[in-house]
Amino acid sequence: MRMHRSIVGAAVAVLIVGACQGASSPAASPSSSAAASASAGGSPAGSAGTAVLRVARLADAYNFFHPVEFQTGNQFQWYNCIFDTLVKVQDDSKTLTDDLAKTWDVSPDASVYTFHLASGVKWQDGQPFTADDLIYTATWGAQNYDAYKGFLPVWNQLKGAAGVLHTSKPLPGLKKIDDSTVEMTLEAPNSLFLVQLTDAANVIVPQHLLKDVTAANVEKVDFTLGKPGATIGTGPYKLTAFTPDQSLELTANPDYFKGAPKIPKIIFKIFADPSLAVAQLESGDLDLAFRVPPSEFDRLSALPNLNVLSAANPGIVRIVFRTEEAPWSDKRVRQAFYYAINRQGIVDQYYKGRAKVLINPPGFKEYDDLNKYAFNVDKAKQLLSDAGYSGQTFKLMYDQTFPDAAQVMPLIQADLQNAGIKVELVPLDTATYGKNYGSRQGWDGFIAVGGSEALTPNKSEQYFPKDGKHESGYTNPRIYELWAAARSTPDAAKQDESYHELAKILNEDVPQVNLYSPNLVMVSTKRLDGGFKVHLNERETFMNVETWTLQ
Amino acid sequence: MGAYIVRRILISIPVLLGITIIGFIALRAAPGDPLLATANPDVLANLAQHPEILEAERHALGFDQPIFPNQYVAWLGHVLQGDLGYSITSHRPISSEIGSRILSTLFLMVTAMTLAVVIGIPIGVITAVRQYSRVDYGLNALAIFLASTPVFVLGLIAIYVFAVNLHWLPTSDQHTAGKSDFPDALYHLVLPASVLAIVNAAPLVRYTRASMLDVLSSEYVTTARSKGLGSRVVILRHALRNGLIPIITLVALLIPELVAGAVITEQIFNWNGMGQLAVHAADSRDPSLMMGIILIVGTAVLFANIVADIGYAVADPRVRYVRPR
Numbered sequence: 001m002r003m004h005r006s007i008v009g010a011a012v013a014v015l016i017v018g019a020c021q022g023a024s025s026p027a028a029s030p031s032s033s034a035a036a037s038a039s040a041g042g043s044p045a046g047s048a049g050t051a052v053l054r055v056a057r058l059a060d061a062y063n064f065f066h067p068v069e070f071q072t073g074n075q076f077q078w079y080n081c082i083f084d085t086l087v088k089v090q091d092d093s094k095t096l097t098d099d100l101a102k103t104w105d106v107s108p109d110a111s112v113y114t115f116h117l118a119s120g121v122k123w124q125d126g127q128p129f130t131a132d133d134l135i136y137t138a139t140w141g142a143q144n145y146d147a148y149k150g151f152l153p154v155w156n157q158l159k160g161a162a163g164v165l166h167t168s169k170p171l172p173g174l175k176k177i178d179d180s181t182v183e184m185t186l187e188a189p190n191s192l193f194l195v196q197l198t199d200a201a202n203v204i205v206p207q208h209l210l211k212d213v214t215a216a217n218v219e220k221v222d223f224t225l226g227k228p229g230a231t232i233g234t235g236p237y238k239l240t241a242f243t244p245d246q247s248l249e250l251t252a253n254p255d256y257f258k259g260a261p262k263i264p265k266i267i268f269k270i271f272a273d274p275s276l277a278v279a280q281l282e283s284g285d286l287d288l289a290f291r292v293p294p295s296e297f298d299r300l301s302a303l304p305n306l307n308v309l310s311a312a313n314p315g316i317v318r319i320v321f322r323t324e325e326a327p328w329s330d331k332r333v334r335q336a337f338y339y340a341i342n343r344q345g346i347v348d349q350y351y352k353g354r355a356k357v358l359i360n361p362p363g364f365k366e367y368d369d370l371n372k373y374a375f376n377v378d379k380a381k382q383l384l385s386d387a388g389y390s391g392q393t394f395k396l397m398y399d400q401t402f403p404d405a406a407q408v409m410p411l412i413q414a415d416l417q418n419a420g421i422k423v424e425l426v427p428l429d430t431a432t433y434g435k436n437y438g439s440r441q442g443w444d445g446f447i448a449v450g451g452s453e454a455l456t457p458n459k460s461e462q463y464f465p466k467d468g469k470h471e472s473g474y475t476n477p478r479i480y481e482l483w484a485a486a487r488s489t490p491d492a493a494k495q496d497e498s499y500h501e502l503a504k505i506l507n508e509d510v511p512q513v514n515l516y517s518p519n520l521v522m523v524s525t526k527r528l529d530g531g532f533k534v535h536l537n538e539r540e541t542f543m544n545v546e547t548w549t550l551q
Numbered sequence: 552m553g554a555y556i557v558r559r560i561l562i563s564i565p566v567l568l569g570i571t572i573i574g575f576i577a578l579r580a581a582p583g584d585p586l587l588a589t590a591n592p593d594v595l596a597n598l599a600q601h602p603e604i605l606e607a608e609r610h611a612l613g614f615d616q617p618i619f620p621n622q623y624v625a626w627l628g629h630v631l632q633g634d635l636g637y638s639i640t641s642h643r644p645i646s647s648e649i650g651s652r653i654l655s656t657l658f659l660m661v662t663a664m665t666l667a668v669v670i671g672i673p674i675g676v677i678t679a680v681r682q683y684s685r686v687d688y689g690l691n692a693l694a695i696f697l698a699s700t701p702v703f704v705l706g707l708i709a710i711y712v713f714a715v716n717l718h719w720l721p722t723s724d725q726h727t728a729g730k731s732d733f734p735d736a737l738y739h740l741v742l743p744a745s746v747l748a749i750v751n752a753a754p755l756v757r758y759t760r761a762s763m764l765d766v767l768s769s770e771y772v773t774t775a776r777s778k779g780l781g782s783r784v785v786i787l788r789h790a791l792r793n794g795l796i797p798i799i800t801l802v803a804l805l806i807p808e809l810v811a812g813a814v815i816t817e818q819i820f821n822w823n824g825m826g827q828l829a830v831h832a833a834d835s836r837d838p839s840l841m842m843g844i845i846l847i848v849g850t851a852v853l854f855a856n857i858v859a860d861i862g863y864a865v866a867d868p869r870v871r872y873v874r875p876r
Contacts, residue, residue: 052728052729054728063641064642146603146604147604149604219642220637220642224642225642225643243651243823244641244643245823245827245831246821246823247728249728249729265729267728267729269724269728269821271821272818272821272827272830273818273819273821276722276723276819276820276821279710279711279714279715279722279723280722280723282715283714283715283718283721283722284718285721285722285724285727285728429583429834430583430834430835431582431583431584431585431587431834431835431836432582432583432584434583434584434587434595435582435583435584435587437587437595438584438587438595438602438605448595471595
């Protein structure tokens with residue numbers, strides 16, 4: 001017992017001594033932090049000397065590096081730093097530039113593409129890049145096409161791709177002419193093939209590291225999980241550190257075939273909360289941020305060292321109907337939704353003009369002869385009564401993590417109720433939203449967001465799959481003919497004819513109400529220069545990252 | 552004493568099993584599809600067109616089996632062999648997911664809690680001894696103010712003042728981008744650890760003060776004083792020892808937080824710890840990851856209870872466990 005007493009006595013003594021230190025620590029801490037700030041040398045200027053570019057894209061990130069797991073714009077930007085594609089696009093997201101393919105030839109009917117590969121290209125582990133890597137990437141992609149869990153590559157368009165699925169057979173549409181020339185023959189002509197190739201789903205991956213990888217184990221190999229030394233590309237930056245959900249460190253690849261990048265290091269930060277990123281932009285701890293909350297626009301614009309850009313974006317917020325079920329199966333009811341919602345009002349009042357009302361799916365022109373469905377409550381009521389709508393509740397499901405959902409959804413509900421449509425809002429967490437989306441349970445309509453990558457109408461085709469149904473349940477054989485017709489011709493005017501007719505059909509049938517497209521706010525330090533420019537499709541911004549400079 | 556500890560540990564085992572069973576069933580019963588939960592809304596349309604992929608994956612993960620007992624027993628079997636499984640969202644082993652986060656959390660929480668105890672208890676003693684003095688009023692008012700301020704408010708104010716305006720400290724993160732040395736880690740620790748220490752110290756001040764006041768007015772303290780003992784001896788040797796007994800519970804119950812992390816504080820300071828991991832796991836319906844966290848935190852809670860019981864026995868000879876006959 002004596003021992004216990006002495007232990008307690010000692011503990012008390014420690015506490016008291018500690019208390020003295022604790023009491024004095026408030027006095028001590030300012031001086032120690034003053035020392036810290038002195039060593040940081042006024043952190044914004046001090047960190048400039050180290051030439052690290054600190055980047056954040058404030059949207060969901062997904063922690064994988066193999067294209068089968070490519071789902072997010074963050075990955076798009078990482079992949080563009082680490083890997084290369086055959087061709088890239090400039091900041092207009094249309095004009096092509098060379099990448100692994102130095103030049104290319106296209107047959108007049110847009111069905112045979114011949115790529116002449118750049119010479120002297122090396123993988124970041126020193127192995128030479130050859131035509132075999134391209135053959136491997138395309139063949140593996142076609143053989144395992146259903147392993148791709150997010151955005152899809154183009155390899156299934158090659159001739160005979162369907163026949164090699166789940167086999168180890170060579171891909172008939174792929175021919176190696178010599179070590180630096182590869183010919184691709186498509187199943188059907190596609191004039192947009194080159195532009196589609198620039199998507200990060202089509203990055204070329206190393207055969208020497210991945211040849212034994214199968215669809216079953218691709219998710220768990222080091223290459224996919226992001227390990228320095230295992231995740232190897234041909235791109236301007238090497239992966240040198242990766243902490244899932246926190247940060248990604250990239251170091252310049254001195255042997256990059258287009259010349260060593262000028263910024264020695266890039267760090268992508270992943271934030272749990274966008275407001276942290278805003279604080280770091282203010283304090284100078286972050287140099288470049290994509291998709292900053294629009295509400296921060298004015299505050300950040302006032303800072304002298306930042307460029308703040310509010311850019312129009314094709315990504316759209318839309319209401320998708322359950323068109324197979326009455327009364328939503330009647331297109332007049334769906335049209336009534338258009339008339340009932342004051343979309344311009346939401347854009348003007350909530351978004352203060354930093355959004356745009358759009359009548360078409362992402363990427364389409366706003367043709368003059370389309371019905372713009374200007375806000376008109378009487379017309380909405382008229383259509384509802386014509387269709388015999390008798391007050392059924394419209395269960396409107398949405399993911400409450402969608403930007404601005406909490407503020408905008410009640411406005412939409414109020415507008416619809418005002419026109420006599422009974423609306424029940426069903427806010428859900430992402431997991432339940434995903435489940436109900438898949439099972440088609442618990443909603444009569446839902447809010448979908450997306451399509452920000454769609455600068456041309458063809459990118460919206462993925463939302464109208466031919467083999468399945470549109471997420472609304474809407475089908476119409478004519479629209480599939482039109483998508484295919486647009487793809488089959490290189491003539492822009494003819495493509496536009498098809499898209500125009502498509503737009504008219506969708507405008508009349510209204511499988512989904514296209515509400516508006518919020519601007520994206522991008523913030524960059526004024527020290528960032530060289531070839532840096534935010535691309536129209538912001539996720540493509542890193543396509544020429546090797547030309548950027550940081551003062 | 553040894554037998555007592557062994558007994559307490561043995562009792563804890565079925566309790567821990569109970570915790571995991573309830574956790575397991577509750578997690579599986581929660582709405583939502585873990586396989587679709589992490590999908591980007593842009594690609595939902597693609598995924599929904601291929602239900603067969605999801606079906607195959609569900610089968611591979613055993614999600615098509617009955618939850619209890621089949622799935623649970625399979626999980627428990629793996630855990631007993633030291634295998635917590637893989638996270639379905641990150642595809643990494645759960646032991647390494649938790650391993651990397653728990654160190655971050657321990658670094659933050661041990662610092663913060665130690666500071667809280669070292670600041671809170673002595674101030675509580677001082678305010679009790681100097682009851683109704685200016686020091687008492689001042690410190691007490693401060694403690695009440697801090698105890699009732701939500702931690703996120705304090706955190707955001709601290710970030711705004713010390714990081715954004717004064718540039719003394721970093722706004723968030725555990726390291727300066729591109730650095731990983733220890734001084735840099737300490738530099739990033741200052742703000743979150745201080746905020747956490749302050750909010751946890753405030754209630755300790757209040758409880759210690761109340762408990763000490765109780766003891767100081769008791770008869771044996773009066774007796775000690777009247778024996779002519781110096782007030783220092785009376786307070787430190789006689790009063791403090793009894794006054795601290797209730798505080799042992801409070802401090803012991805802080806132990807689980809050392810591994811569970813501070814959800815809100817970690818979020819505010821972008822601290823990649825257990826709290827953020829738990830939020831992420833719950834949000835993405837990652838069942839095995841969530842179970843790993845429940846197992847670790849559940850163990851910590853039971854451990855803390857045992858520590859509290861032992862603490863009582865050591866501090867107060869009257870609370871001596873008697874073996875039932």
